[in-house]
Amino acid sequence: MKSSSARTLVRSIVAVNALIIAIVLGGCFAERSSAVDPRLDQPWLGPGRRATGIIVRSKDYLSSVYWIEWETSPGRRIHSGTITPRLEGWLRQCGAWDQLGNLGGNGKVASLNRELSIVSLHPTVVLMGAPARTSYHTWEMAVPQPTELTRGFLYGTQPTWSPDVAWFSPELRIRPTPVEFDASGVGRIPMPWGELVLRRDGDRWDVQAEAGGDGKPAKESPRIASE
DSSP states (O other): OHHHHHHHHHHHHHHHHHHHHHHHHHHHSOEEEEEEOOOSOOOEEETTEEOEEEEEEEEOSSOEEEEEEEEEETTEEEEHHHHHHHHHHHHHHHTOGGGSSOOOOTTSEEEOSSOEEEEEETTEEEEEOSOOOSEEESSOOOSSSOOBOGGGOEEOSOOBOOSSOEEEETTTTEEEEEOEEOTTSOEEEEETTEEEEEEEETTEEEEEEESOTTSOOOOOOOOOTTO
16 A cells, blocks of 8 residues: 555656656747738838848747847848847947936836837937837837837837937947938938938828938047047
């Protein structure tokens, strides 16, 4: 009788251990899938050329996490999670990050007082516009369509309209700078391949990538003392 009870106990222990191992392995070996982001206003790569947004889903035993990657050429993708830390780093270097609101650490909710929208990836250009509408989480977004990226950044070429819109670019070494508008109310941001053109469309900015311009590259911001 004791021998039978011992065998039952051993089998129970083995079953529990097997379940624990299955849970651990399920968490370690995530299943990944991807689909094209249905949004049409993906960031620009140049005149008439937009990045292709790919929503990637990673699913393990416990949860699913979504993020976006941008295909900029056949076989080449940029993970949004590698861009947002660089953008934050540039704003910190410029002394502008701490002015944007109540900023939390990793995994904490924070809030921004400006909307930060990635409108171009080649080079990376971010518009700083309307007051931010909600708080955000600093970890990767766990929603099917992550229009809001980590660190509070957004993406798309139709950001909310704002009368005092600025822009910045780490690659071009441009600190947050007001967009220059002409007499007709059209804003222009000089780019190596032409210009980004801002036109108001109701409560949105319509940002287009156009060739031409005056051929002058954006003027680099004055060097920062800490560089």
